[in-house]
Amino acid sequence: MRIVSVSVGDVLEMKKPHPCGSNRLKVLRVGSDLRVVCEGCGRDMTVPREKLERSIKKVHPGDAGRVSGTNGN
Numbered sequence: 001m002r003i004v005s006v007s008v009g010d011v012l013e014m015k016k017p018h019p020c021g022s023n024r025l026k027v028l029r030v031g032s033d034l035r036v037v038c039e040g041c042g043r044d045m046t047v048p049r050e051k052l053e054r055s056i057k058k059v060h061p062g063d064a065g066r067v068s069g070t071n072g073n
């Protein structure tokens with residue numbers, strides 16, 4: 001089981017790039033769905049959390065930083 005902790009402001013590096021060529025998505029809102037915006041083309045989308053988490057390659061913590069270290073690495 002893989003635990004991914006995503007917070008608002010984090011940048012997600014995806015396994016598959018968006019059609020625009022960028023594979024980085026910035027998190028705007030978290031909940032049962034995640035609202036993210038593509039850093040390449042600025043398009044925002046709402047994706048079911050479970051689905052999105054499966055395609056995350058790496059999480060880059062945002063400016064706010066991490067309040068609770070749920071997951072190291």
Ligand SMILES: [Zn+2]
Pocket residue numbers: 018019020021022038039040041042043
């Ligand atoms: Zn894009």
